[in-house]
Amino acid sequence: xxxxxxxDNQIMKIGLYFGSFNPIHNxxxxxxxxxxxxxxxxxxxxxxxxxxPLKSAKDLFPExxxxxxxxxxxGQHSKIKCCDIEFNLTRPSYTANTxxxxxxxxxxxxxxxxxxxxxxxHLDKWKDYEHILMNYKTLSxxxxxxxxxxxxxxxxxxxxxxxxxxxxxxxxxxxxxxxKSVRYLIPEAVNExxxxxxxxxxxxxx
Numbered sequence: 042x043x044x045x046x047x048x049d050n051q052i053m054k055i056g057l058y059f060g061s062f063n064p065i066h067n068x069x070x071x072x073x074x075x076x077x078x079x080x081x082x083x084x085x086x087x088x089x090x091x092x093x094p095l096k097s098a099k100d101l102f103p104e105x106x107x108x109x110x111x112x113x114x115x116g117q118h119s120k121i122k123c124c125d126i127e128f129n130l131t132r133p134s135y136t137a138n139t140x141x142x143x144x145x146x147x148x149x150x151x152x153x154x155x156x157x158x159x160x161x162x163h164l165d166k167w168k169d170y171e172h173i174l175m176n177y178k179t180l181s182x183x184x185x186x187x188x189x190x191x192x193x194x195x196x197x198x199x200x201x202x203x204x205x206x207x208x209x210x211x212x213x214x215x216x217x218x219x220x221k222s223v224r225y226l227i228p229e230a231v232n233e234x235x236x237x238x239x240x241x242x243x244x245x246x247x
Contacts, residue, residue, distance in 0.1 A: 053083035056180060057124075057143075058155040059136055061093050061210070062107050063100070064235070065114045066227045068208040072182055073121050075203045076155055080180050085155065086124040087111050094133035095166060104128070106238065113230040137169035140177065153178040158189035158200065165192075174198075 056076050062069065065087070073085040089111055091104040101107070111123045126142055127134040136154075143152060154177055161181045164170045174197055181189055182203035193200055213223050217235070224232055 052149045052151075054081065054151045054153065055147075056080060056082040056085040056153050056155045057088050057140075058085055059088045059090060059139070061090050061096060061101055062087065062111050063102055063210045064107060064110050064213060064227060064231060066208050066210060066213055066231075067225075068206040070114060070121075070228070071206050072155065072157075072203055075182070075201070076180055077120055079201060080153070080199075082120075082153070084120045084122055086122045087115065088124045088127060088139065090127050090134040092133040094135060094168075106234075110231045110234055113234055114228040116228075116230065135168040137167070137173060140173065153180055155180050155182070157182055157184040157187070158193065159184040159187040161192050161198065162187050162190035 056073075058069070058073055058076075060069070069087070073087070076082055077085055089104070089108050092098055092101075102110075108123070108125055108128070115121050115123055126146070127139055130138055130142060140152065143150075154173070156179065158181050161179065164174070167173065174192070174195055177197070179192075179195075179198045180201060181193070181198055182201050183205075185205065185207065189198070189200060192198060208226055213226055216223050216226075223235070227235075
């Protein structure tokens with residue numbers, strides 16, 4: 042299900058940006074807008090993963106808070122949406138399963154994956170990664186210190202030189218642990234949301 046409303050009857054090319062978004066930050070939004078501008082996409086969907094199989098659950102903000110922060114970050118953007126389909130699927134959240142569910146729900150849409158070259162380089166750790174590579178285009182943006190490895194040579198993969206914004210969710214959580222400001226690193230609405238959470242200290246203690 043999409044957290045934002047759009048026309049189910051409109052056939053579109055959708056870029057799927059999967060992630061825990063723990064929390065979402067300006068770097069994520071810059072990549073999404075870059076792909077809209079450069080990759081011929083009609084929309085970009087942030088697909089929020091309640092439980093990434095490659096990440097420890099104890100290191101994650103509560104899923105409801107991560108989803109809400111993505112919604113706040115996007116605001117009223119007409120072409121960037123928040124997708125919560127994985128909240129209704131078996132966990133942990135495997136991309137292969139999510140793609141199947143999206144294909145069933147939106148059979149006329151064309152889905153392409155958005156990921157950094159650091160993620161692309163380790164795609165072989167994903168469930169059914171060969172099927173994903175064969176059946177979906179991958180739009181990969183360069184991350185410092187990573188070329189995408191052998192997967193960057195795949196004919197279904199296109200590497201983009203997106204703006205180099207060295208922001209990570211890990212860095213942001215580290216600042217929050219030290220009670221330091223994360224303003225300008227994350228959208229203001231997300232910053233205000235984090236400030237409003239009474240259990241913030243517990244949330245970033247992992």
